[in-house]
Amino acid sequence: MGNLIKSEFRKTTSTGLWWGLMIPTVLLAFGWALGTGAIFKTITDFMSSSEAEELTTLLGVDASQWQMSVFGMARSINVATIFPMIFGGLAIANEINRKTITTTFLTAPNRVSALTAKMIVYILWGAIFGVVIVASVSIGIAITSDSGSLPDVGGWLALAGVGVLSSILMTMFGVGVGALMTSVVGTTVVLLLYMLIVENGIQLVLASQGLPEIIGFLPNGAVNGLTGSVASSLFVANAGVVPEDLVEGLRAIGGALGAFDWWLSGLIFLVWTALFFLGGWAATQRKDIT
Amino acid sequence: MHDGTGRIVVQNLTKQFGPVAAVQNLSFTVEPGSVTGFLGPNGAGKTTTLRMLLGLVTPTAGTGLINGRPFSHLGNPARVVGAVLEAQGFHPKRTARNHLLVYAAAIGVPDSRADQVLQLVGLGAAGDRKAGGFSLGMKQRLALATALLGDPQVLVLDEPANGLDPEGIAWLRTFLQSYARGGRTVLISSHLLAEVEQTVDQVVIISRGQTMYHGPLDHLRDQQQARVLVQPSDTGALVAALREDGVGAIEQLPDGRIAISGVTAKQVADIALKAGVSIYGIQEEKADLERLFFQLTNGQYAAPGQYAQPVAYQQPGYQQPYQQQPGYQQPYQQQPGYQTPPQPFQQQPYQQPPAGYQQQYQQPPQDQPGYQPPPPGSQPPPQDNPYGPQQGQGGLGGGA
Numbered sequence: 001m002g003n004l005i006k007s008e009f010r011k012t013t014s015t016g017l018w019w020g021l022m023i024p025t026v027l028l029a030f031g032w033a034l035g036t037g038a039i040f041k042t043i044t045d046f047m048s049s050s051e052a053e054e055l056t057t058l059l060g061v062d063a064s065q066w067q068m069s070v071f072g073m074a075r076s077i078n079v080a081t082i083f084p085m086i087f088g089g090l091a092i093a094n095e096i097n098r099k100t101i102t103t104t105f106l107t108a109p110n111r112v113s114a115l116t117a118k119m120i121v122y123i124l125w126g127a128i129f130g131v132v133i134v135a136s137v138s139i140g141i142a143i144t145s146d147s148g149s150l151p152d153v154g155g156w157l158a159l160a161g162v163g164v165l166s167s168i169l170m171t172m173f174g175v176g177v178g179a180l181m182t183s184v185v186g187t188t189v190v191l192l193l194y195m196l197i198v199e200n201g202i203q204l205v206l207a208s209q210g211l212p213e214i215i216g217f218l219p220n221g222a223v224n225g226l227t228g229s230v231a232s233s234l235f236v237a238n239a240g241v242v243p244e245d246l247v248e249g250l251r252a253i254g255g256a257l258g259a260f261d262w263w264l265s266g267l268i269f270l271v272w273t274a275l276f277f278l279g280g281w282a283a284t285q286r287k288d289i290t
Numbered sequence: 291m292h293d294g295t296g297r298i299v300v301q302n303l304t305k306q307f308g309p310v311a312a313v314q315n316l317s318f319t320v321e322p323g324s325v326t327g328f329l330g331p332n333g334a335g336k337t338t339t340l341r342m343l344l345g346l347v348t349p350t351a352g353t354g355l356i357n358g359r360p361f362s363h364l365g366n367p368a369r370v371v372g373a374v375l376e377a378q379g380f381h382p383k384r385t386a387r388n389h390l391l392v393y394a395a396a397i398g399v400p401d402s403r404a405d406q407v408l409q410l411v412g413l414g415a416a417g418d419r420k421a422g423g424f425s426l427g428m429k430q431r432l433a434l435a436t437a438l439l440g441d442p443q444v445l446v447l448d449e450p451a452n453g454l455d456p457e458g459i460a461w462l463r464t465f466l467q468s469y470a471r472g473g474r475t476v477l478i479s480s481h482l483l484a485e486v487e488q489t490v491d492q493v494v495i496i497s498r499g500q501t502m503y504h505g506p507l508d509h510l511r512d513q514q515q516a517r518v519l520v521q522p523s524d525t526g527a528l529v530a531a532l533r534e535d536g537v538g539a540i541e542q543l544p545d546g547r548i549a550i551s552g553v554t555a556k557q558v559a560d561i562a563l564k565a566g567v568s569i570y571g572i573q574e575e576k577a578d579l580e581r582l583f584f585q586l587t588n589g590q591y592a593a594p595g596q597y598a599q600p601v602a603y604q605q606p607g608y609q610q611p612y613q614q615q616p617g618y619q620q621p622y623q624q625q626p627g628y629q630t631p632p633q634p635f636q637q638q639p640y641q642q643p644p645a646g647y648q649q650q651y652q653q654p655p656q657d658q659p660g661y662q663p664p665p666p667g668s669q670p671p672p673q674d675n676p677y678g679p680q681q682g683q684g685g686l687g688g689g690a
Binding site for chain 1: 337344347348362364365368373381385388391395397440
């Protein structure tokens with residue numbers, strides 16, 4: 001198995017795909033972090049200003065304690081994990097498309113071991129992307145945010161942890177969809193369309209129909225909930241007094257509207273990932289390579 | 291994990307792709323120490339068979355065994371069998387060396403092996419070039435290099451000569467023969483017998499997913515039975531005389547001549563002389579190997595005429611050749627299945643050759659082609675479709 005893992009890893013490093021996707025990942029993560037950091041800084045500044053004093057006094061909150069930046073981090077991580085998902089999506093689709101899958105299966109004891117090696121390597125790549133995303137987001141958010149609004153070490157570690165986890169899960173999700181679709185273009189288009197447009201539309205409809213609970217069960221809603229829930233609980237834990245009515249709004253800002261606790265969201269997305277991954281695995285396992 | 295014999299055994303392999311039976315109950319054995327050709331026309335099921343043997347395609351029924359084991363039970367399969375398949379792919383952006391390093395890692399051979407096989411196939415200078423920029427011939431060489439990474443005991447190649455220049459083909463031939471001489475097994479598929487004729491010792495010929503011939507190429511060569519084509523003055527009399535002499539393998543050709551198998555031209559001439567039949571033309575015809583291959587694999591897809599061959603001897607399906615020939619009232623009346631001739635025998639100008647017929651034959655009637663005696667030593671006139679309308683899918687492979 002060690003040999004096959006080495007082989008799969010060489011496969012990923014001997015073409016330009018990994019850095020071709022890493023560059024936009026870094027740019028997007030960094031850019032979103034800069035932008036969201038700036039937006040939340042403006043909000044915090046406003047809430048701390050004399051004009052908003054009446055409002056904050058009325059609500060009994062102290063905006064200077066608000067770690068608004070965690071929402072920026074959560075949002076930025078969510079957006080940037082699109083790229084590891086695409087990277088995963090191309091794992092098997094590309095091999096089938098280039099027909100290198102033939103040699104892969106000819107040089108492996110069996111398909112189970114070939115696919116297991118691939119899975120391990122893509123979990124590793126998901127983690128690498130996750131670390132890069134968390135680092136880019138952290139640098140970006142630190143540049144545009146007040147130091148007061150940044151999370152403490154424990155909070156940062158929690159966000160970093162779920163960030164890497166969601167990157168790994170997104171990669172696996174992509175691998176599964178790619179194995180099922182077996183088409184490079186199809187996989188890319190379907191993944192992007194669904195994650196960026198289709199599910200956002202569904203979420204909008206569900207939210208407007210008063211059914212936000214269902215959002216947490218959808219793939220994108222679940223994976224957003226993973227980071228968003230951690231961000232909003234971090235915020236609530238450190239913000240002092242937060243009115244009940246505000247919490248739901250804060251979760252929406254964090255991208256976790258309708259989502260469950262981070263671990264439950266993670267579990268739900270894991271189920272989605274497993275569904276597609278095992279489906280793709282089964283399809284590849286039985287596929288006639290002609 | 292396996293018996294180490296290097297033997298390939300295909301047993302009753304069947305593959306059904308939806309309604310299409312790609313391979314039907316195919317069985318053959320490939321022994322080590324020789325190069326075996328796996329031949330058949332395009333679409334005969336060669337690639338599917340090889341892919342089933344290599345575990346890439348799941349058979350509908352039957353098994354393909356290498357070293358007594360199915361591919362998935364070989365342990366580290368690339369150490370046992372190396373394969374060059376037609377549609378084997380390379381990532382266009384990956385260099386040849388990196389391609390080999392990927393699979394060297396999978397097989398568990400040292401990285402230095404990648405450069406060794408690159409040298410072996412003559413790609414030593416192209417190792418750092420991307421496979422996407424390779425010519426077809428270079429890709430074939432890279433595919434062979436990949437197959438050789440694990441120094442396998444069995445080599446399976448699907449149409450390896452595709453894209454190779456004559457020099458490359460000559461090199462491949464030498465390489466495969468020396469590989470086999472080392473006691474290893476080489477199975478090489480092709481749709482052209484001529485392409486591999488000089489390379490292979492054994493052949494498996496398939497058509498429509500079934501085995502047509504399996505054995506040494508030399509035996510196939512020996513089967514090339516000569517026949518004599520003769521143009522007598524009185525066909526009926528000559529046939530009767532031949533039958534009297536115990537010669538049974540007689541066949542009417544559409545051009546009016548008869549073809550006799552298992553005799554020499556001299557014997558036929560002597561018999562004709564005894565029977566008082568004039569001979570206007572006589573020649574011996576020997577089928578070449580390619581034609582034999584044609585015959586074994588005939589008419590798979592072709593409309594009658596394209597693949598139908600002028601040679602029809604040795605074909606079990608050919609019991610009643612005369613039945614299809616109009617105008618043979620007298621000598622063939624005993625033939626089973628005889629039908630009323632649509633055309634009286636008398637119309638055949640051969641029966642009573644008038645004096646001065648030589649001149650007459652120089653202007654043969656238009657509806658009777660082939661009267662002109664062929665010049666000595668010439669090939670029979672081209673017969674694009676001698677049996678087409680009647681034969682359909684005749685021949686050994688026909689409808690089998």
